[in-house]
Amino acid sequence: MYRKYLERAEFDSYEDFAKNLKIVAPQSYNFAFDVVDAYADEQPGKLALIWVNDSGEERRFTFADIKSASNRAANFLAGLGIKKGDYVMLILKRRHEYWPIMMALHKLGAITIPATHLLTAKDIEYRNNAADIKMIISVGDDLVADSVDKAHGNSRSLERKVMLGKSRPGWLNYEDGVRDMPDTFARPEGAAAAGLSDPMLMYFTSGTTGMPKMVQHNYEYSLAHMLTAKYWQNVGEGEPHLTLSDSGWGKFVWGKLYGQWLCGAVVFAYDMEKFVPSKILELIEKYDVATFCAPPTMYRFLIKEDLTKYKFRKLRYCTIAGEPLNPEVYYQFLKATGIKLHEGFGQTETVLQIANYIWTEPKPASMGKPSPLYDIEIVDERGAVCDPGVKGEITIKLRPGGNSGLFSGYYRDPELTAAAIRDGVYHTGDMAWADEDGHIWFDGRTDDVIKSSGYRIGPFEVESAILTHPAVLECAVTAVPHPDRGQIVKATVVLAKGRVPSDELAAELQEHVKKVTAPYKYPRIVEFVDELPKTISGKIRRGQIRESDLNRGAGK
Secondary structure (H helix, E strand, C coil): CHHHHECCCCCCCHHHHHHHCCECCCCCCCHHHHHHHHHHHHCCCCEEEEEEECCCCEEEEEHHHHHHHHHHHHHHHHHCCCCCCCEEEEECCCCCCHHHHHHHHHHHCCEEEECCCCCCHHHHHHHHHHHCEEEEEECCCHHHHHHHHHHHCCCCCCCEEEECCCCCCCCEEHHHHHHCCCCCCCCCCHHHCCCCCCEEEEEEECCCCCCCEEEEEECHHHHHCHHHHHHHCCCCCCCEEEECCCCCCHHHHHHCCHHHHHCCCEEEEEECCCCCHHHHHHHHHHCCCCEEEECHHHHHHHCCCCHHHCCCCCCCEEEECCCCCCHHHHHHHHHHHCCCEEEEEECCCCCEEEECCCCCCCCCCEEEEECCCCEEEEECCCCCECCCCCCEEEEEECCCCCCCCCCCCECCCHHHHHHHEECCEEEEEEEEEECCCCCEEEEEECCCCEEECCEEECHHHHHHHHCCCCCEEEEEEEEEEECCCEEEEEEEEEECCCCCCCHHHHHHHHHHHHHHCCHHHCCCEEEECCCCCECCCCCECHHHHHHHHHHHCCCC
8 A cells, every 4th residue: 555655665775765665645545545445445355454352352354344333323423513624632541442443534534633531630621622622532531531531521522422331321332333323434524624734633742841832743644654554564465563552642653553554563452451471472473473663661671581482483574763772772682582673753843853774783872874855864952964973863854855753843833833943943852962874863852861070971871781781681871950050860770670879889889880881971970770761652751850959959
């Protein structure tokens, strides 16, 4: 299917790819109709989704199944007044209904707002009013429903609440609603039809300060994920692909929807309540998963398992994203499986910006090379392009003809948009440096860089050094204010099994860092904890660590 939307689909090298990739699509393009329904019409028996859960249930869905279910959902939602331009929030975890509901909203031209089930009533109220959300569709979870109900009274736009699998006062039951609906749905025409440049999807993404930002994408965003799936994740026609992500986060559509289906891969979905490394490995083995993607945090736990117990008959390609990849994880996974981890980098505001594409020999800890979709430059504080080896901010020069997969700005926030997109350049807020070969290396967020006694220290390089010590399972490096040095380096450490915190071990880790990297980067504070604060997608919440330190007055 992807070949329909590329001027050329096959390339001989990264250089060929970078020079000649071009996405082509009609203005009428709509992923639900032109990809999912097209598969259903041309290959109705083609497998689209394998879904399993913690209870051992298994469901398989063809594209014909997804088309039929999405048509019933579209008819149901249209009957409730949902139309083009309406905002609908989905709090669906990894339920299999997510896929047809998402397609139904695309068919209607409504804008989907995926959200995590961890949102509080205050979070939901803010989102409802910030985006004028008209409907919320939720899993059958009383805790989630309680939060939605508490927020409802102060939400001026919310009209309908729909729940999967349960009945609850004030809520419509999804199964009852779609049961008798027709499984055909006519494609809207004229002004009612959503096309390439219309808004399709919006995420609330949190920064280090202020309320969450609203990042909106159009229908072309789905096509830009062909790069994610085909040229980075290397998914194959008819092969199961597993990306570990909850549906409330942008990584979900990176790895469990658009690019994978455009390439004809089978999305493998594990509806889990808790990440258990051994269970993930069992499923990869049982279902012959061919390609796999997860955040570094999850790989760190996977490599602590006895990987020799599993027979990965079809697993051939693995990718990593969400946070920088520490070299130690790369080498341990390679030793255990023979598979090289291909790192990629992007943001909620974009698709894949930088990656170790299929032609690239990975350099451990390097994010790879720039995407042909974007004109990426690393610049200093004056906006001048940095020389190789010099750290700066990753920026994207806007192209006159448009920028596939790049958001147009922060919804309803012109000041924030102007701060991020100025003088024809999108400023990512991420720091990096490039080597002589053009490989790019992450250094941290602009607001994460530690400035200590005149030195600029990237947290990632200190974390990488600490993680080479056999006593360390996980580590987060942050800045702590200091009256004399400005800031000092702090390491928050989770120890491996059998290791016990002590002052002696803290001193040993400090000396280890001095030997592995420049001595001035060593952590002057080492704190041992049982676990690091993380988002549900596995990213370490360094901001929460910094806030906790400020409240405690650490470093004074």
